[in-house]
Amino acid sequence: MRDVDQNPTExxxxxxxxxxxxxxxxxxxxxxxxxxxxMRNRRTPIE
Known part of the structure; x- marks a missing residue:
């Protein structure tokens, strides 16, 4: 699994x-x- 780059203004x-x-x-x-x-951020993987 790779890390997702998070941009707080995006x-x-x-x-x-x-x-x-x-x-x-x-x-x-x-x-x-x-x-x-x-609610959950869809870009964040669920473990």
């Missing part, structure tokens, strides 16, 4: 763990605007 895709809602944002939006589930 927008990333965030996906909800619960419903799959996707949003583009510079920072983690916290909770899903659709179902209030936890």
């Amino acid at each position: 927008e990333s895709l965030y996906e909800c763990f619960e419903c799959g809602y996707v949003v583009v944002a510079e920072d983690n939006p916290g909770s899903c605007p659709d179902c209030a589930g936890e």
Whole structure:
């Protein structure tokens, strides 16, 4: 696995763990605007 270069000013895709809602944002939006589930950065691998 390779490391992903993170650029803090670059927008990333965030996906909800619960419903799959996707949003583009510079920072983690916290909770899903659709179902209030936890959001994750899709560029960050899940282990």
